[in-house]
Amino acid sequence: MAERVFAGKLERAGFVDVWVGGHRPFGIDEACLYPLFTSETIQVMRRAIPPDRHHRVAIGVMVKARKPG
């Protein structure tokens, strides 16, 4: 899910003051730390994703929002 889609879904759910920050690249090396990614999936990642994007397959974000009072 793209960041703007995430924020848009929050707004459509009725939240206000949506804030997205704390951006942090999530690469294949980080994915290797999680047992949920199988070795086969890691191999697919290395093969299917261009090498210059291996360090930034996704972006970790912190998203905050508020329900109107």
Place this chain on the structure above:
Amino acid sequence: MARDLMFQEELKQAVRQAYAGISTGGGDSVARRFYSDQELTQVPAGAVEWALGVGNPVRYAFLQPGEAALDVGSGGGIDTILAARRVGPEGRAVGLDVLEEMCERGRRHAAEAGVEGWTRFVRGEMESIPLPDGSVDVVVSNGVLNLSARKSRALAEIHRVLGPGGRVCMADLTVEGELPPELANDQSAWAG
């Protein structure tokens, strides 16, 4: 429509199987990326061992003593326990997880942490949260919303259980552009 529902059910089952099939979380190598030494001393080793998140939403949630907090997708309980520490015995913390074995781990870890008196774990889906309307002040979630095939539904449920003025604080992964089709259709990639 029927195909979409089947797709959603397949994804749900894939995620459940992936989480039920692992014997440990990311452990220290994941936890130390997001939590301070001080925070890690506040949770039992077992909860650290089961760390599977992608951030530290409790740190950003600014929980206050006496508040009611819900951790959506609580896993081994690391964020639920940290939230329980912040809200204290005059507040309450609830961990929600779709897997009963994860809830059991959370309960065990909460007891080890000494916060079981005001912390509970309930089994349920984020798209159908088994809590009353307006029953919590804050919702935190860590790397969980992306697992849902019905994200808008999950967010609507989070909105429903929050009281007026309630806050949500979620850590998650976003992508820029499209993932290669081999990955977008890979169940392990989805579950991770």
